[in-house]
Amino acid sequence: MIPKIKKLNLSNQLITIIIELIETGQWEVGLKLPNEIELASSFNVSRNIMRESMKVLEKFGILSSKTGIGTYVSENALANIHNMQFFEQLKSNSTVEDLLETRLILEPELAYYATLRSTDEEIEELISILESDAKKHEVTAFFHDDDFDFHFKLAKFSRNLLCENIIHSILDQLKSSDYGKINMYVEQKVKEESINEHEYLIDAMRKRDPLLAREIMHKHIFSRISVINSSYNTNMILSKNIEKNRLKKAKTNK
Amino acid sequence: MIPKIKKLNLSNQLITIIIELIETGQWEVGLKLPNEIELASSFNVSRNIMRESMKVLEKFGILSSKTGIGTYVSENALANIHNMQFFEQLKSNSTVEDLLETRLILEPELAYYATLRSTDEEIEELISILESDAKKHEVTAFFHDDDFDFHFKLAKFSRNLLCENIIHSILDQLKSSDYGKINMYVEQKVKEESINEHEYLIDAMRKRDPLLAREIMHKHIFSRISVINSSYNTNMILSKNIEKNRLKKAKTNK
């Protein structure tokens, strides 16, 4: 095996170094940094490199620069360093299992809240998505934009912006994953089944029955996951029935 | 009212413009961009500003530059643009209500999964946190590091890295919010109550009773939220009892 030599560019190195300085407390929160010229010379880089790094750290809420005043370590630098690491993971490293399981956790509750908080007009919106969905008789993409829209709008109607964003990111991520590609070629029968489940959900929302809506959404996502599991990827184990196996695994791995 | 004039610096403006170009499809995914000098002149900025902007967009996984080759719009640029917006919101704009409600949704489920998936040794870890917690007889910070650790470790033991990170970010955010500061000065009685709830939860985990663990965690977070609501901030309405009022409000606001 030939070891891969990753040559990090200066600004990325600098970003890492500065984050470490803050994490280890050598640069305390709220600290006023020396000016750009001094900083650059103390790190032995040019001013532009210094600025490129600081620009990134500023965007992530770790540093904060004010014209004519100076640059400071942000008050919530530590929290945002973690957010940044979270972001790195979200960007590339989330497993399909984690993504699907998070949907299974979040979306039933969001259906619950959406049932309580959505307006009648908003429920009509969901119906119109479903109709445009049902009209497409051809076996098109199952995990297509309409299905995406339905789940995304429902998250929106739950009136929790944070959860809405989380779901949006997860759905985006899934679309570009293998799971998303597999879902494109699912058979017509499964597609119709899913549309039916969406219909049941809307019925529950119309009746303003949040508990029923939650239950339907849970079954819906769970069955969707199961279909994918059984037909395409046996490793994608999510079923609650086999969680005891996981438990054993965790014990033996110890 | 004097309108606030926000003078955005060039690179931030440029970042916004480029994101819009990609969102509207004018810059397609996978597109190879002109070289930095041409780009800079077409945007009427210097090459350094161009580079600062591109560096940020690269860190967010929206652009991708390779030495000697050129710069491209990333394959998952659209997903990462949304991730970036999610990040912006996470950084600063999440309401305490949304943060707490998301805990209420996630953590009971995480307790469920942690009960199924944690090792015996990991449960012991939770106990040791609790003991160091209980030892501190003085009325110290209630929402202090031990409480944080307990909830964070539990999320870790759920074996879902995505959820673990979400919870970590939320707890970080709450600590630095008004809610976090209020929580510092809660009375001894409430603190003991909370520690007891943690104990019940550990008992349920030892019995490997996931449903009970979930229920206890839900009650725990819910009661914690209620305490804050009733004693400090009547606007922080989260109780499910008053959700019907929210529903009415949503209707009338339409």
Next chain:
DNA sequence: ATCGATTTGTTCGTATGTATT
């Protein structure tokens, strides 16, 4: 395999705008 063209990576010098005193 070398050379030249292309492109990003990096540096320096200089000028401008803005906020504090």
Next chain:
DNA sequence: CAATACATACGAACAAATCGA
């Protein structure tokens, strides 16, 4: 108003990596 300190911005140049002839 002037002096100072700082971030913001520009332009020219060279270094390093990559690709194709």
